[in-house]
Amino acid sequence: MKALVKETAAPGFKLKDVPEPKIRDDEVLIRVRRAGVCGTDVHIYDWDAWASGRCKPPFTVGHEFAGDVVSVGRLVADVREGDRVTAEGHIVDGRCLLCRTGNAHVCPFTKIIGVDRDGCFAEYIAMPATNVWHLDDNVSFDVGGIHDPMGNAFHTALTAELAGATVLITGCGPIGIFAVGICKTAGASRVIATDVNETRLELARKMGATDAIRPEQAEAVIMAATDNLGVDVVLEMSGVPAAIHQALQLVRVGGRVQLLGIPSKKIEIDLAKEIIFKGLTLYGVVGRRMYQTWHQMTRFLRAGFDPTPVITHRFGLNEADAAIAAIKSGEAGKVIFEIA
Amino acid sequence: MKALVKETAAPGFKLKDVPEPKIRDDEVLIRVRRAGVCGTDVHIYDWDAWASGRCKPPFTVGHEFAGDVVSVGRLVADVREGDRVTAEGHIVDGRCLLCRTGNAHVCPFTKIIGVDRDGCFAEYIAMPATNVWHLDDNVSFDVGGIHDPMGNAFHTALTAELAGATVLITGCGPIGIFAVGICKTAGASRVIATDVNETRLELARKMGATDAIRPEQAEAVIMAATDNLGVDVVLEMSGVPAAIHQALQLVRVGGRVQLLGIPSKKIEIDLAKEIIFKGLTLYGVVGRRMYQTWHQMTRFLRAGFDPTPVITHRFGLNEADAAIAAIKSGEAGKVIFEIA
């Protein structure tokens, strides 16, 4: 089959013919229809410090996808051939303290598809049946293929108290834009989204942002809207140091800052002034709650939540360089591969 | 001034001329513009067992209102003449364990206006400044006058997890109908509202109910919508024994039942089957969280929440019998007095 492979410890992906995956008794084989391209894939493409420290080429890249099941292992009871599915890409041990107390998303023994084992930028992928998530009939493969990053947004947003809240979302990449829509749907009274890119701000507006503005406008808008207190909740989606400092500045005392964006290096923080004296709660977001976040997504979709405006670019597997370039441009919403 | 008075230990209200209230140094005097009529007022009007055990005539009735401030006590710093306000009608001691740990709504030393001291069915009312709540400029006296029951609905709804939830609301009196709108705004994925009265079901539909149906239709609708598990959350707003049993039956295992409706007598409950084996959480709702619920209301209103469809009847203070009759008819949404 065709697959986008990280072949050697060097930049780039290569489209190759590789053998179809074999499945174990507790796995299923899925024909990939759509796959999302993620910042993580860019790191692997660029072969940066993180990627070279973590990944072991050769392997097939990609961890966001949807497709249909073409065969199931002998022990699999609840997935059938022909089922339309997506999947949680974190394969966890299921037995550790974390897995056993509702925190499987931070299982220390996690293997991620497309990072630690073969991924989904391919015609077929093998997945443990426990990781498979069924799509409702009216959910398209497009939407199925972006459940993973949308799930990051759901995890980030719905672990804060949103009903009636004022929310600042710093960074309107795809996850930030999903979060705009989630916060509005969950009853946030005002959603201020910031980015430096007008295309992305326009997407935030489409998803319902009350204010979609440049970072330098945020302080004035927020202080006017909150009796000079600041917002109740910040969802930090950029990883940019200036945005992180602004998050800590513009959240009100006693507020909550959800950290999803990954800074590329260390940041100097004035813990006393920026966190402790403000009585803040910070929460580091990893993956998706397994499987509470997935149920939440399905329910929002059933109630009419529409993430499709976030998808802005589509490519074939043979256009990997273009797909990566689209993300790097800073102009893209969600970039997906159409595979079958 | 004119006031609706419970004059003696017998049914009925009497419109009388009474002296204007005097205010203490920490109180304010409010000209009442609108006042809501509540089931509690019906109990006092009818002088039923609860009313005769609790109230001590003569006193002015009424506990839901909005108006403007006409004078303020010497020690009052944050309320001014001319302010447009409503008020929390529970006057609490502020020093007990409950008041001091965020549970003032169940302060055992609570005095309720219109029940334990003079109320708001009058041209003027004296209120402690701490109980006064300012209205935004664009919030009408109509909406201000129903903050108390709307607050019951907010307290009932927002102490459950609503984002993505399936919710059954049993009973479409005014508080139930408010709750329909609140649940939808807060991201409930499906809101099923039940009542025996078609007029009220129509109001529930106006406020956004996914399904507004008769109680006997609820089981089929809910089981079809929830893989036969039942709803995540029930808001019991009727106090009717059959509805309470249906609430316990149609909530899923591990679910949550918020009890606001007041049954008029004891109910036989199969604790084992209806509550314990299902692993349910039940929560008895009293008043409004002070003042978290009030902030939530203000924020929902700022974000465009519109409770006005719930107001169906308007009367003058001289039409008390008609106002009470409208409530008893079972056809009314919210009934209000227009006073000034």
Place this chain on the structure above:
Amino acid sequence: MKALVKETAAPGFKLKDVPEPKIRDDEVLIRVRRAGVCGTDVHIYDWDAWASGRCKPPFTVGHEFAGDVVSVGRLVADVREGDRVTAEGHIVDGRCLLCRTGNAHVCPFTKIIGVDRDGCFAEYIAMPATNVWHLDDNVSFDVGGIHDPMGNAFHTALTAELAGATVLITGCGPIGIFAVGICKTAGASRVIATDVNETRLELARKMGATDAIRPEQAEAVIMAATDNLGVDVVLEMSGVPAAIHQALQLVRVGGRVQLLGIPSKKIEIDLAKEIIFKGLTLYGVVGRRMYQTWHQMTRFLRAGFDPTPVITHRFGLNEADAAIAAIKSGEAGKVIFEIA
């Protein structure tokens, strides 16, 4: 092997020779060393309405046990021959909404050993490896054999806020007595335990009860200790109607009542006065949180928590009638079988 069997739809157990269980690929075979006898076993022994409606003879009885592993299925990775273990007796589907959102204890597809399939009053039992729980080296089989009911007590106690709390425990059967020790260890400032049996009250004192008293003494003790407010938390462990009413009476407004005791019939409750106007939270306790409760138990044991005073009677499998009689006497703490 020897096993205590519910042979027909009639009272009593029969000690029989039955075939050793076969294990599936994902199961392990455990030699049973100790097994606890529970009120549920008494219901099955007596063949009461609940038992005859639920159980399908013939089957081996018993669901609380510890032992050592004698063989493991082909797919089992984390349990080995010779391991000293106990097990969660609720075998759940692992895929439903409840299992996937941290509520496996109320999985609607639960099969309970000794109730819905063969149990542990036998020389050997087959268990799914996922249900097996390892014992620390210094935890005896005695203590291992009572993890199931001790887990009910941990679940009941630790889902309330205990640090500094005043706690009433109504009913000093084994689970109530475990709960006394758990509440004290978790920082409850006062633990009042009630029972009608002096032997059991003495066990409650051994486990650290501040007050171990008869129910009719509770009101005076509690009101004196709580400024007439009532206790913060009640753990209802009896299922006796009078105790349930007392629980609702003696908990303070805004308090929490954990319901574990199973009433044998319906109870008349004044929802308005006993629950709603008090602003209470009630929680129905089923089984053990999987597997948070099990981790909590292991940690308490590591820190020195000693449940052994609760074990008061020991029998052989050939003394089933005597074991059941000991429980029925109302004088027993925990009754266990010594099997191997």
Place this chain on the structure above:
Amino acid sequence: MKALVKETAAPGFKLKDVPEPKIRDDEVLIRVRRAGVCGTDVHIYDWDAWASGRCKPPFTVGHEFAGDVVSVGRLVADVREGDRVTAEGHIVDGRCLLCRTGNAHVCPFTKIIGVDRDGCFAEYIAMPATNVWHLDDNVSFDVGGIHDPMGNAFHTALTAELAGATVLITGCGPIGIFAVGICKTAGASRVIATDVNETRLELARKMGATDAIRPEQAEAVIMAATDNLGVDVVLEMSGVPAAIHQALQLVRVGGRVQLLGIPSKKIEIDLAKEIIFKGLTLYGVVGRRMYQTWHQMTRFLRAGFDPTPVITHRFGLNEADAAIAAIKSGEAGKVIFEIA
């Protein structure tokens, strides 16, 4: 009366004769018996950057105290002459969003005694009646005088889940040592306390630390005790950069870090590795929950919690330099003034 005064914008305190405070109608006058000396007082004494940016000399220093009431204002109903009391030193506005939603500890309008207005290193202090906290008869003025820092420890500890938890406490100053005892009392299964000073480690042992060790020993002890996962909870009580990094390193994934210690300057943090990828929750601790923390303290004291081993040094008001020197030595537990 005698008072320790910060007279000018320069280092040092001066013992002076100043007028007795006048009380307002809603205040009480308290004769100070004991007063605790705090790191904040050292900052003011040294007149460092923080102090010179915040404080406006001249003013009487000191914010931790206990004493007896000598007169009460006209409007004060619940405090009487002769009452033995301590007080919350944060005087808040009571009307803002924070005060009205259970977060008065971060009220942006807070005035702190001994910092923003006259404090308690004096023979008398005026306090608003709402801030006064009654001492039980058997609570000494010594213990009353340290409720403020003990309250910091209660707030820090009891906003984490402690029952069964493994806890690392970095820094054994007085608040850290209090926290050791609180965590043990609240059921933590293992409490590891670190400090560089052996005297302080010995105090931690007295208060019940499972391990009281030097920071460089912590990793080995914790990893051995936690299956290499790390502790569930860290209470960071030092403000030392190395300790903060160690806190983030030795907490397990999905764990919680409570930040109370105040770093003196900015710290470089690798947000990705130290917080986000670990899925941590951080909480900045300010003051005491008003007044939940105070109720918790009173209840722990009633149940026998004994903080007196923490008090190691006693001075008169005329020995301010020696008191400050004792704290700076790093050898002290709690340092108090005996005033009357």
